Amino acid sequence: MALEDILKKIEEDFCQKKEIILKEAEAKKEAIIKEAEEKAEALSKDIILKATEEARLEAERQLIREKLEIQKELLFFKRKILEEVFKKAKEAISLKTIKKKIIMPDKEIEENLDKEKFLEEIKPKLEISVSKILWPE
DSSP states (O other): OOHHHHHHHHHHHHHHHHHHHHHHHHHHHHHHHHHHHHHHHHHHHHHHHHHHHHHHHHHHHHHHHHHHHHHHHHHHHHHHHHHHHHHHHHHHHOOSSSSEEEEEOOOOOEEEEEEEHHHHHHHHHHHHHHHHHHSSO
């Protein structure tokens, strides 16, 4: 084989190996790009899901805060109404003396109560009764 034939054979082998290497490199490049795109897509979906969940939770928290604020205001006005009812009840009661009977196993005792003290004692029960009448639930 002549020197030119050997050089031509070496050059052909080199070109074939070069083509094989280039094809393999191109295939690896495509695989890396595809994998990166898949990872990016999965990551973006994950970010979108997390952001959506965070937005939903924040909206839920805001709704709860608003409901609590409304309930707080409602309770404030109910308390004002009850206090006004109690005030009117105090004005309407014209008792001079109020007697309290204490029953013990061996005896009974009667005590005179102050009107204000008596009204303060019955205030919780009165508020419950009036609340049930005004706001049955």
